[in-house]
Amino acid sequence: xxGWLWFLLQFVIIASIFAYFIIAGKKAKKENKTTWFxxxxxxxxxxxxxxxxxxxxxxxxxxxxxxxxxxxIPSKTSSLSLKTALxxxxxxxxxxxxxxxxxxxxxxxxxxxxxxxMLFRATPLILTGxxxxxxxxxxxxxxxxxxQYLASTAVTLILAxxxxxxxxxxxxxxxxxxxxxxxxxxxxxxxPGLFKSFLNVNEVITCIMMNWIxxxxxxxLFDKESGPFKFLLDPSGTKNLAYVxxxxxxxxxxxxxxLDLIFKGSQVNGxxxxxxxxxxxxxxxxxxxxxxxxLKACGSNKNAAKYAGINDKVATIISMAIAGGLAGxxxxxxxLSGNTxxxxxxxxxxxxVGFNGIPVALLACxxxxxxIFSATFISLLDVNGMQLKYMxxxxxxxxxxxxxxxxxxxxxxxxxxxxxxxxxxINLKSKFSKKSSATVEIVDxxxxxxxxxxxxx
Amino acid sequence: xENYAIEMLNITKTFSGKAANDNISIQLRKGEIHALxxxxxxxxxxxxxxLFGLYQADSGIIKKDGExxxxxxxxxxxxxxxxxxxxxxxxxxxxxxxxxxxxGCETTKFGFIQKKEAKxxxxxxxxxYGLNVDLDKLIENTTVGMQQRVEILKMLYRDNDxxxxxxxxxxxxxxxxxxLLKIMKNLANSGKSILFITHKINExxxxxxxxxxxxxxKYIGTVNISETTKSELTEMMVGRKVEFxxxxxxxxxxxxxLDVNNLxxxxxxxxxxxxxxxxxxxxxxxxxxxxxxxxxxxxxxxxSITGLEKIKSGSVLLKGEDITNANxxxxxxxxxxxxxxxxxxxxxxxxxxxxxxxxxxxxxxERFQKFKFIKRDEIRExxxxxxxxxxxxxxxxxxNLARTMSGGNQQKxxxxxxxxxxxxxxxxxxxxxxxxVGAIEFIHKQIVAQRDLGKAVLLxxxxxxEVMNLSDRILVMYEGEIVGELNPKxxxxxxxxxxxxxxxxxxxxxx
Numbered sequence: 001x002x003g004w005l006w007f008l009l010q011f012v013i014i015a016s017i018f019a020y021f022i023i024a025g026k027k028a029k030k031e032n033k034t035t036w037f038x039x040x041x042x043x044x045x046x047x048x049x050x051x052x053x054x055x056x057x058x059x060x061x062x063x064x065x066x067x068x069x070x071x072x073i074p075s076k077t078s079s080l081s082l083k084t085a086l087x088x089x090x091x092x093x094x095x096x097x098x099x100x101x102x103x104x105x106x107x108x109x110x111x112x113x114x115x116x117x118m119l120f121r122a123t124p125l126i127l128t129g130x131x132x133x134x135x136x137x138x139x140x141x142x143x144x145x146x147x148q149y150l151a152s153t154a155v156t157l158i159l160a161x162x163x164x165x166x167x168x169x170x171x172x173x174x175x176x177x178x179x180x181x182x183x184x185x186x187x188x189x190x191x192p193g194l195f196k197s198f199l200n201v202n203e204v205i206t207c208i209m210m211n212w213i214x215x216x217x218x219x220x221l222f223d224k225e226s227g228p229f230k231f232l233l234d235p236s237g238t239k240n241l242a243y244v245x246x247x248x249x250x251x252x253x254x255x256x257x258x259l260d261l262i263f264k265g266s267q268v269n270g271x272x273x274x275x276x277x278x279x280x281x282x283x284x285x286x287x288x289x290x291x292x293x294x295l296k297a298c299g300s301n302k303n304a305a306k307y308a309g310i311n312d313k314v315a316t317i318i319s320m321a322i323a324g325g326l327a328g329x330x331x332x333x334x335x336l337s338g339n340t341x342x343x344x345x346x347x348x349x350x351x352x353v354g355f356n357g358i359p360v361a362l363l364a365c366x367x368x369x370x371x372i373f374s375a376t377f378i379s380l381l382d383v384n385g386m387q388l389k390y391m392x393x394x395x396x397x398x399x400x401x402x403x404x405x406x407x408x409x410x411x412x413x414x415x416x417x418x419x420x421x422x423x424x425x426i427n428l429k430s431k432f433s434k435k436s437s438a439t440v441e442i443v444d445x446x447x448x449x450x451x452x453x454x455x456x457x
Numbered sequence: 458x459e460n461y462a463i464e465m466l467n468i469t470k471t472f473s474g475k476a477a478n479d480n481i482s483i484q485l486r487k488g489e490i491h492a493l494x495x496x497x498x499x500x501x502x503x504x505x506x507x508l509f510g511l512y513q514a515d516s517g518i519i520k521k522d523g524e525x526x527x528x529x530x531x532x533x534x535x536x537x538x539x540x541x542x543x544x545x546x547x548x549x550x551x552x553x554x555x556x557x558x559x560x561g562c563e564t565t566k567f568g569f570i571q572k573k574e575a576k577x578x579x580x581x582x583x584x585x586y587g588l589n590v591d592l593d594k595l596i597e598n599t600t601v602g603m604q605q606r607v608e609i610l611k612m613l614y615r616d617n618d619x620x621x622x623x624x625x626x627x628x629x630x631x632x633x634x635x636x637l638l639k640i641m642k643n644l645a646n647s648g649k650s651i652l653f654i655t656h657k658i659n660e661x662x663x664x665x666x667x668x669x670x671x672x673x674x675k676y677i678g679t680v681n682i683s684e685t686t687k688s689e690l691t692e693m694m695v696g697r698k699v700e701f702x703x704x705x706x707x708x709x710x711x712x713x714x715l716d717v718n719n720l721x722x723x724x725x726x727x728x729x730x731x732x733x734x735x736x737x738x739x740x741x742x743x744x745x746x747x748x749x750x751x752x753x754x755x756x757x758x759x760x761s762i763t764g765l766e767k768i769k770s771g772s773v774l775l776k777g778e779d780i781t782n783a784n785x786x787x788x789x790x791x792x793x794x795x796x797x798x799x800x801x802x803x804x805x806x807x808x809x810x811x812x813x814x815x816x817x818x819x820x821x822x823e824r825f826q827k828f829k830f831i832k833r834d835e836i837r838e839x840x841x842x843x844x845x846x847x848x849x850x851x852x853x854x855x856x857n858l859a860r861t862m863s864g865g866n867q868q869k870x871x872x873x874x875x876x877x878x879x880x881x882x883x884x885x886x887x888x889x890x891x892x893x894v895g896a897i898e899f900i901h902k903q904i905v906a907q908r909d910l911g912k913a914v915l916l917x918x919x920x921x922x923e924v925m926n927l928s929d930r931i932l933v934m935y936e937g938e939i940v941g942e943l944n945p946k947x948x949x950x951x952x953x954x955x956x957x958x959x960x961x962x963x964x965x966x967x968x
Contacts, residue, residue, distance in 0.1 A: 289829045290820050297817070300808040306765060307795070307803040308817045309786030 010094065048365040051416035055363070056377065059406030064089045066401060067394065079393045087392050092402060095384030101391060114383050116259065116266020120337070121379035123271040124149075127330030128357030129364065129371040130282055131323040136366045137286060138319035139299035144192055144207030145327040146354025147214035148185040152328030153351075154218045156181035156335050157342055160247040161232045170251045174336060177252065181332030182325045188214060189324015190317055197313035203320065215348040222344040233344065244342040253338025271333035276372055278329060283368035295319050327354060359407040381406060460523070462487045462650040463508070463539070463619050468517035470503055477503040478514070481676045483669050485619070490641060490651045492661040494694050495671035496893035497865045501654045504671070505621055509541050510534045540612030541621040546604050548596045554603075555579065555592040558610050582613045586643045602633035609640065620644065621652045626660055627890070631921060632750070638664045656893045658690050670694055695895050705905045708929040711741030714882050714913035715762070720771035722757045724937075730769065731757040733937040739882065744904065744914040746928030748921070750957050754937035755917045756798055759886055763795045764788045765803070776881060789818055794880030796871055796888050798917070804871045805859045812840035812855035815874050847873035848899070865896040872900060876907060883907050886917040901927060921950050935959045
């Protein structure tokens, strides 16, 4: 399918959905009925999703603007033109569907490699996103996901590579490495929890310290000259940079579960299925069990939880340990895939996938099921960005800027949420009638709710 | 034609189809104190929010000095010299009193704030009206009473001549209330017009000139205070006759349930204990009331009995079992029900639904969970039962967020939860704070019913009426110690006041 047609199709579908709802809503209002749509609209979850989508769209639009601006700035060296900007915009929105370039421009359709890679990259992000979300639900800010991820990386790789598969069956080695990684992450996460509970040290501080402790411990473990696990390094590396063997070196790898047949030629493996199952489990634990009830009670009102006889200290520690374990599971699944290698450096940096868990959780409003989608979306941006790099003269850094914008606007999703709730009114009329700019009027939420209450009594 | 300072005529305001204000008119004369009386949810706050510009009326007009005006926001209200003291003060905690008063209308010279001029103006104002404040103190270090005076000075500093007081006495001690009422009279005498929103009839009788009554969003009537009585006003407000004196039988004390011995709780400052060597007993079938001025150790005493605060020395026995070092969970299981003083801080998880709040102490019971999985249907059923029994009203019933319920209904939810625990000892701390007459009557009846069922009740209250009406035995606390034990039938409010202020003491050991 030619690119412009593909693009138009997407646009028409989205526009007609919007148009349907608006027309149906207006009609219902006239007849004083409530439609299915209006009822659904009032649900919190729908508002949460809408606000996230709004922030994504805003981020994408700004990203496209950057592409256009880049294209129209005259430059002797750049080969950018409005034509390439148009290509770029198409790729930013739907690069994952790109199938190459035909005579009439970019062509689009189902691309198994892109899709599979998107799912592969989403796997660790889902888990770090869950890690941050679980901690948020208990009122804690887990900025320690990178450290937990690193700790798990080291333990997973050591276990997966050092246990001889000639003695232990590979499947068991895989399981031991996976659980070992989770445990390492959990320990790394539990430390800030312990400090918070017993010494009242803010978890953000201890999490950041644990991040760097993790980075340096990994450096020591895999040091090319003196590290106890230097025998796991690929000998081809330099003194300052070396790669740990892929786990396939020891015949250990996550099963593909047949996904490689659907997405031929991509890196996808069963990890994504395990990640989704874990997300569903976390959702069930938080939403359906007494344990989740306890955690959420501590998260929303620590004093009331204490008053009700819930041990808030234990809840804090367990919640941080679970958060750490989830980040650990992310690292374990990523490196157990068999086709990724861990780059050891003299100065180990913190893995970005740990920090990216924060926007993933925010974009999903901390809903474990939402995390599946927000993480997939962030990795979709990644894949789109790769396509932008391959198919147009834009360089790869532009794609990072665009995804940064979307992540940046994801922090606005709360603002959009308040607009949808009506607690913030954006007065556009005054913008056009008077010279003054748009006024944002923040209505005291409590006052409004009290007033609504008065009516209902 | 009479000259009114402010007139609100035929105001109607609806929220999602329901009328919060239905054709309400109120006329404020110059220099009068005009009370606005109504239960929680009668539409008082909505009406005042319209006057202050926070909401726009759907229909109706507002006149100032006979001229129609339009108030679109607090800025407009300020322009027409309308000031408001909100129920929850709007002050910056880390600013000084002076900075709070001038905030938003600072006089500056080359960009520097001219504090000196402001100081002089405020000093003159505070002397004129008897508003004693310490200008250089930070708000966070001042008492609630002083914070309120700061709010009043804020209005006066802006030369407001129409002053709205929204439930100003809800957070004050009896002494502070007396002072406030005096100040209000001074203000009215010097020509300010005051709108006084409240549901406490005694205060209206004490200061107001006229009173407008609202009920369920409707205008009931305006009366001259000199020509009315307490019971007439109550009937107008509630729509039926209300019993002020709680009907209760003679108490029949049984076994000792709570036994507190030489209890000491450390204070925030190291050299002073907040609870000092307190001993008392509470028996089955009696209501023991701890009276005292706020901040004399009552809260800490309760927290130490319920396990929220550590005990320094002494012991607490419940039904003979030593619970001095037991955790909160154990104490709850042994039969302590606790209606906490601060319902937002301790009583409720505000972002949970009503049903989840109702099972806050019960969610681990067998009937609400199976293999640790919550049984939603059982909880819903249980919540509906309590909602009906205790008449807890909220727009969405059991799935309503606790945060969006009115204060009275939040309190009812807590009381329902605690009473349904079927506790051996019910500790109720200021259970009726900020509630209207109808709700107070209901809660008092529930507490007496618990006593008649043979439960031990420990009541902590700052309201003298409540203390005298409800209790079978009064213990007065002063500076962390119990300074007297009184029989409500043999004592008077005046005598109680003497004990509360530390002027008198009589201590019987070991009862």
